[in-house]
Amino acid sequence: MSLLAYLRGCRQVEAAQEIDQRLTLGFFNSTGIDAQQLEQRIRIAEETRRATIQLEQERLQQKQRQAANQAAKLWQMAKPADRQHAYLQAKGVQPLRLRQLSQGRLLIPLCWDGHLVNLQIIDGCGTKRFLTGGRVQSCYSPLGRISEGCRLYVCEGWATGATLHVHTGSPVVCAMNAGNLKPVAIAMRERYGQTVELVIAGDDDRQTLGNPGRTAANxxxxxxxxLVVFPDWPADAPIGLSDFNDLDVWSSQHRKKQP
Known part of the structure; x- marks a missing residue:
């Protein structure tokens, strides 16, 4: 009914009357009182719907504020990440500015508009999770300083971002997953305009139907x-590799095996 009212450019009660006539439901008997009562009920229902949405938004924002406060406390109490952390060793990257809690819990910061709002926590087994209730959409983990005229990469995972940052010297923002690439890219464009050369460094999920990494990047x-770039796979690269970090780790191991 709301959609029909929007398309017709009329009141919801008029849309309801049209639906009633088309479906011969008989709810309207052409009495002014019936129409007025229905219009009032529609108005009350719409006000209730808006109030419910507002309440849900306030609850969501409260959870996000709590998660942001927790992130700040955990980040402050954590120590610089150990270079020998199992995840960093497996990915062949340096900890850069990451921090670490007890029991080998690695902390990756997620920012929104330059402020810490969430953390991705990675344990020694590589299991990843975000803080409960924390904001993720449009948030990013920054690497390097973004300045006017620079090339700014947007990628999925942090390890991929660390690889790109070290090899190019350019700043990188890590969206953490394919579904967040677009919101983060738009946020970067809105924040920096045309003062940066924005490049999406996409994953190439060659073994997955529909290649979600490449689709999301495009x-x-x-x-x-x-702009958008993808890994340039050598002819002998395993088909299971999908991102720039995979390529870097494989290339490093491949070189070591050469006589």
Whole structure:
């Protein structure tokens, strides 16, 4: 009914009357009182719906504030990450500015508009999780300083971002997953405009139907008026590799095996 009212450019009660007539439901008997009563009920229902949405938004924001406070406390009490952490060793990357809690819990910061709002926690087995209730959409983990005229990469995972940052010297923001690439890319474009050369460094999920990594990267590039790049696979690279970190780790191991 709301959709029909929008398409017709009329009141919801008029849309309801049209639906009633088309479906011969008989709810309207052409009495002014019936129409007035229905209009009042529709208005009350709409006000209730809006109040419910507002309440849900306030609850969500409260959870996000609590998660942000928890993130700040955990980040403050954590120590610089150990270079020998199992996850960092497996990915062949340095800890850069990451921090670490007890029991080998690695902390990756997630920011929104330059402020810490959440953490991705990675344990020694590589299991990842975000803080409960914390904001993720449009949030990112930054690497390097973003300045006017620079090339700014947007990628999925932190290890991929660390690889890109070390090899290119350019700043990187890690969206943490494919579904967040587009929101983060748009946020970067809105924040920095055309003062940066925005490049989406996409995953290439060659073994997955529909290649979600490549699809998400292309969509993000189109939405944010950005360039897009993917790993350039050597002919003998295993088909299971999918991102720039995979390529870097494999290439390093491959070179070591050369006589």
């Amino acid at each position: 969509r993000a590039a189109n939405a944010a008026d950005a």
